[in-house]
Amino acid sequence: MVRHLRLGAIVTAGVVVLAGCGGVGADSGQTALTTMGFGTGDEIATTRVALADKAVAPFPVKIGGSAFDAQQFLSAVASHTAPDVIYLDRQLIGTYAARGTLEPLENCIAGQHIDMDQYRPAAVAEVTLNGKVYGLPESYDNRVLVVNNGAVRSVGLRPSDINPADRTALSRVTATLTEHASDGDVSRIGFDPKMPEFFPLWAKASGVQMLSDDGLRANLDDPRLVKVLEYTVGLIDQQGGWGSVKAFRDSFDFFGAKNPLMRDQLAAYPVDDWYLNVLGNVSPNVDMTVMPFTDTAGKPVDWATGSTWAIPAGSRHKDQACTWIKTMTDAPTWIAAAKVRAAKRRAQGKVFTGVFTGNKVADKTIFSDLVKLADKPAFDTAVRTVLEVQDSAFSMPASPAGSEFKSAWQDAVNRVLSGQQKPTEALAQAQQEAQLAIDNAVRRQ
Amino acid sequence: MxxxxxxxxxxxxxxxxxxxxxxxxxxxxxxxxxxxxxxxxxxxxxxxxxxxSLTDYDALRPANFVGMSNYQQLLLDPKVRVSLANTLIYTVMMVPGTMVIALALALLLAKVGRRSVGFFRTVFYLPVVTPKVAVGVLFLLLFNGQVGLINSALSLVGIHGPQWSTDPLWVKPGLVLMHLWAVGGTVVIYLAALKNVPRDLYEAATIDGASAWQRFRRVTLPMISGALFFTFIVETIAGLQTFDEAYAAFYGSAASATYSSDAALFYLIYLFQQAFQFLHLGYASAMAWLLFIVIIVITAIQVRLSRRFVYYEGR
Incomplete structure (x- = not known):
């Protein structure tokens, strides 16, 4: 019967952790500035960290690597060993800010004269809750449309025929581009709508705002959103269904020289802009066309997301933390890091496609002075396209239940993709879950 | 009195x-x-x-007493029903599967020579010490519907395998098959039980004209029923608490969580999400206690039924 007690393990773990036995990520002696959620995996990170460390020197800095882990952060906060700085998805800011876990940055911004105009407005909006800024934006991930020119031309089409503005034509083109092997398995995805992750992009392109500007009203059961979901899932169904498409997609080597564009496994799809950097690194001669994703009127639409730096309320070195995150996101820091990467790429004989940051001042210098792509017209067009669409970017408003909201719509889309629910039913459930979570979060604020 | x-x-x-x-x-x-x-x-x-479990608690602010409302919410939450149903279905498939496969392997091992037994016992036990997270990741590679090893093998005999990792109907059977890879612990228990069955019982049964099946049915099974019952209980509890493999395969990273289907949402995964993703530690505690009660009830039923089927020597 002692075995029964095993089921208390998860609660045990949680409570033990909360009791302070598992404090991690912070220096209990508080003799150094500690960070959580950021890894120094490449030259962009190491260069910037070196400059930020210099800005707070001689105060030592301890970098807590890897991705942000909510459980690890909770443990640290509960055991009063909160890190001084955290690095996380901007969409999570509302969840933690609403609980008083994060320090509003008004004093930091005013005290250290941080120019908030240098950051992209959509990114700042994403880290602003109830009029208070809780983070300094880091990256700025945009979505654009990539077309595999070879695949499109092989069926007698032109890249411009991939047109999200004309949904009927897009369905027709998708059917033309999709290929199946003799056993019925998908051998080329004609058009991947990138569901569920790009659902907000499709929604905005169809004139639907999934969450109110104040982050307090979910709009997931909007009949127009149901239509969007029906359409995008229909695109997948006509290519063989979610099971086949997803299984095929899981077999792709996205980050290698044998990526789906080079192997002709994918004809067209919307992507995050950072993937252009991957292609520039592994497939500098890829034959592709990059275009803006558009709404049904043909107007560019860009959903911007990214990460941010924030200071936990429990930080014991708020001044140093402020200086450090200010330096990390400052234009000169980004430019210095971009120079290092550009030199490295040049030495390797590879393409440097720039760094898309949340700092528009930095981007201006990086893309005018450092990015030279005259000999790589495909990447030159790609980069210009990303820079153009940035002006039309929207972001998901910060919400006190941002994490639950995201989970609600993602789960709904997945239920429809896997055939477990119809779009109307799935989105109605998502609306109920999301609004309940928001209401509960507001009630406790 | x-x-x-x-x-x-x-x-x-x-x-x-x-x-x-x-x-x-x-x-x-x-x-x-x-x-x-x-x-x-x-x-x-x-x-x-x-x-x-009687509070609204997020670990970041003081707990707020809410009485039984977390338990009331459990009754209304559709994901509690889905995750509980997934967990029960998985357990119902996994427990008999584990017991049958483990018993078959143990019977085979009992027939091989003493030297070979040690080798095979080690081989069968090796997957048990493989980290479950690795098993979860391996699941996605082996069970990919298009390029996975399992479907490639099935195609050799003309079977077009299912989409194990994406079709909601096949996700749980796939995970059960993956779990069966690690039946070594149960095999060792059954092997020990088989070794303890007195040889003279088999000799007497053989003299009485019992066939191999009758000896297995009338001698072996009753004599190892204690071990069978023990593994039945333990595997049932393990099934109801399943977490690692499914979490690693379907929720372990931001990318995998994006595509996670409700078909792989087991009860402890949902509990973990509530506690550490959504910071509802009070609600998660109520979920833990609901699972505790479910396990107590199921175990009590199993113990009650065992009186009919389990033979204890000396009683």
Missing amino acids: STVLPEQGSRIRSWVTGFRRRETLAAYGFLSPWIIGFLVFMAAPMIASLVL
Whole structure:
């Protein structure tokens, strides 16, 4: 019967952790500035960290690597060993800010004269809750449309025929581009709508705002959103269904020289802009066309997301933390890091496609002075396209239940993709879950 | 009552006076590491979680007493129903599957020579020590509907395999198959039980003209029914608490969580999400207690039924 007690393990773990036995990520002696959620995996990170460390020197800095882990952060906060700085998805800011876990940055911004105009407005909006800024934006991930020119031309089409503005034509083109092997398995995805992750992009392109500007009203059961979901899932169904498409997609080597564009496994799809950097690194001669994703009127639409730096309320070195995150996101820091990467790429004989940051001042210098792509017209067009669409970017408003909201719509889309629910039913459930979570979060604020 | 109370009093007195004996104190001294461990790491957290289940608590702010509302919410939450159903279905498939496969392997092992037994026992046990997270990741590679090893093997015999990792109908059977890879622990238990079956019972049955199947049905099964019952209970509890493989395969990273289908949403995964993704530790505690009750009820039924089927020598 002692075995029964095993089921208390998860609660045990949680409570033990909360009791302070598992404090991690912070220096209990508080003799150094500690960070959580950021890894120094490449030259962009190491260069910037070196400059930020210099800005707070001689105060030592301890970098807590890897991705942000909510459980690890909770443990640290509960055991009063909160890190001084955290690095996380901007969409999570509302969840933690609403609980008083994060320090509003008004004093930091005013005290250290941080120019908030240098950051992209959509990114700042994403880290602003109830009029208070809780983070300094880091990256700025945009979505654009990539077309595999070879695949499109092989069926007698032109890249411009991939047109999200004309949904009927897009369905027709998708059917033309999709290929199946003799056993019925998908051998080329004609058009991947990138569901569920790009659902907000499709929604905005169809004139639907999934969450109110104040982050307090979910709009997931909007009949127009149901239509969007029906359409995008229909695109997948006509290519063989979610099971086949997803299984095929899981077999792709996205980050290698044998990526789906080079192997002709994918004809067209919307992507995050950072993937252009991957292609520039592994497939500098890829034959592709990059275009803006558009709404049904043909107007560019860009959903911007990214990460941010924030200071936990429990930080014991708020001044140093402020200086450090200010330096990390400052234009000169980004430019210095971009120079290092550009030199490295040049030495390797590879393409440097720039760094898309949340700092528009930095981007201006990086893309005018450092990015030279005259000999790589495909990447030159790609980069210009990303820079153009940035002006039309929207972001998901910060919400006190941002994490639950995201989970609600993602789960709904997945239920429809896997055939477990119809779009109307799935989105109605998502609306109920999301609004309940928001209401509960507001009630406790 | 008048006869019971003095008896209880004498028992208590005897228990108290027992502490005066050195060997009693020594016994408790030796037991103390376990007792302290149990109190600190089991009993206290369980009591704490029971209290937390009556609160709205996010670990970041003080708990707010909400009475039974977390338990009421459990009844209304569709994902609790889905995750509980997934967990029960998985358990119903996994437990008999594990027991049958493990028993078959143990019977084979019992027939091979003493030297070979050690080798095969080790081989069968190796997957048990493989980290479950690795097993979860391996699942996605082996069970990919298009390029996975399982479907490639099936195609050799003309079978177009299902989409194990994406079709909601096949996700749980796939995970059960993956779990069967690690039946080594159960095999070892059954092998030990088989070795303890007296040989003379088989000889007597053979003399009486019993066939191989009759010897298995009438001698082997009753004689190892204690081991079978033990694994039945343990595997049922493990099934109801399944987490690692499914979490690693479908929720372990931001990318995999994006595509996770409700078909792989097991109860403990949902509990974990509520606690550490959404910071609803009070609600998660209520979920833990619901699972505790479910396991208690199922185990009680199993124990009750076992009286009919389990044979204990000497009773």
